[in-house]
Amino acid sequence: MLNIFEKINGMSIVGQGGKIILFTLPSLLVAIFANTLIPQIASLPIRYSFLKPLGYLLLVPGLIYWGTAVVQLLIGFSKGRLITTGAYAIARNPIYSSVTFFVLPGVALISQNWVYLVAALFLFVGVQVFIGKEEHQLNEAFGKQYEDYLEKVNRLIPFAKG
Secondary structure (H helix, E strand, C coil): CCCCCCCECCECCCCCHHHHHHHHHHHHHHHHHHHHHCHHHHECCHHHHHHHHHHHHHHHHHHHHHHHHHHHHHHHHHCCCCCCCHHHHCCCCHHHHHHHHHHHHHHHHHHCECHHHHHHHHHHHHHHHHHHHHHHHHHHHHCHHHHHHHHHCCCCCCCCCC
16 A cells, blocks of 8 residues: 655655745734734725636636646655656646645635735745755755756746746
C-alpha cells in the first residue's frame, strides 16, 4: 500500500508546507474574523463591487490549478519523480501559486474583503522565506534535471519565465 507520508529522496510530501502554513495562517484567520466581525473596516468600498465577477474568473481556474497540482504531487512524489509538467510547468510551487494569485484574490473580490489580499501577501512572503530548504533538497535529489527546471520555471509567479 502506498504511504504518501513516507520520505522519498530524503523529503516528505509536505516539504516546507507546515512552516509556510503556520506563517500564513494568522493572517488568514484575521481575514476571516475581520470579514465576519468588522466588515465595515475589512470591506472594499462599494464602488469596487463591479469587480466581484472577476473574483469568480480568478477562483475557478485557481481551484483547477490547485487541484491539478495536488493530484500531480500525490502521483509523482510516490514514484520519486521530479514533476515538471502540467501545473508544475506554470510555477515550481503551483499549490502555493494557485492560492496566492488566484484563490485568495478571487475570494477577496467575491467577498468584497480586501484583507484576503493581505493573507495572499503573507503566503507569498512565507514561500520566499521557507522554500529554500526544499529547493536545496530537490537539487540534491535531482541534480542537473532540477537545475534545468530552475532555469525554465519561476518559483511562484505563474508564467514569469519565458
